[in-house]
Amino acid sequence: CVHPPQTSGNDAFFRHPRDVDENLFVNISSPSSSKYETVADLGSPEAAAGMLLKTYTGEFMSTRLGVKRTGSVTAASQRTGPDGRLYYDITLRQRSVASRQQLAVAGVDVAAGLEVEWDRVYRTVLGVAGRRLYEFRLQAPISVWEAEREGLEAVAGSFRCKEVDL
Numbered sequence: 100c101v102h103p104p105q106t107s108g109n110d111a112f113f114r115h116p117r118d119v120d121e122n123l124f125v126n127i128s129s130p131s132s133s134k135y136e137t138v139a140d141l142g143s144p145e146a147a148a149g150m151l152l153k154t155y156t157g158e159f160m161s162t163r164l165g166v167k168r169t170g171s172v173t174a175a176s177q178r179t180g181p182d183g184r185l186y187y188d189i190t191l192r193q194r195s196v197a198s199r200q201q202l203a204v205a206g207v208d209v210a211a212g213l214e215v216e217w218d219r220v221y222r223t224v225l226g227v228a229g230r231r232l233y234e235f236r237l238q239a240p241i242s243v244w245e246a247e248r249e250g251l252e253a254v255a256g257s258f259r260c261k262e263v264d265l
Contacts, residue, residue, distance in 0.1 A: 121239050127263060128232040135227040138185050148175035148189045151223055155191060166197045180226070182259050187225040192241065194218045220244040222251060228260035
């Protein structure tokens with residue numbers, strides 16, 4: 100478990116030791132800035148998915164010339180966990196496409212050199228406990244997601260919110 104020094108310590112981050120594109124992140128909102136009763140306070144699962152897509156797209160924004168990042172919501176649903184809490188299950192897919200001809204003058208030359216930099220799935224579970232929003236995010240390349248989907252879904256489905264006192 101690594102706690103980056105620039106955070107408040109309300110998160111946990113795990114990275115696959117041999118593949119940096121595979122990781123798991125848990126974030127708990129600040130007690131002073133969150134007053135959630137339930138995850139439904141975010142709106143519908145689809146509305147929450149739209150907010151996450153916007154947030155994640157902003158996180159992975161690029162200022163490099165010739166780079167285009169796209170994303171889509173592939174699933175958004177709600178369920179009641181074994182602990183009786185409401186959870187939102189959200190799956191997003193994001194791609195980064197970059198041109199090998201970044202400084203080309205003509206747009207057609209830029210487009211001719213396009214290649215996929217990365218293609219990822221973000222499987223997110225949102226829940227609320229103690230009036231705080233919990234975000235579980237599992238990230239994997241699309242190839243890993245397709246090959247290991249059942250196991251990754253089981254990991255995401257096992258996430259439970261526990262009230263913490265920090």
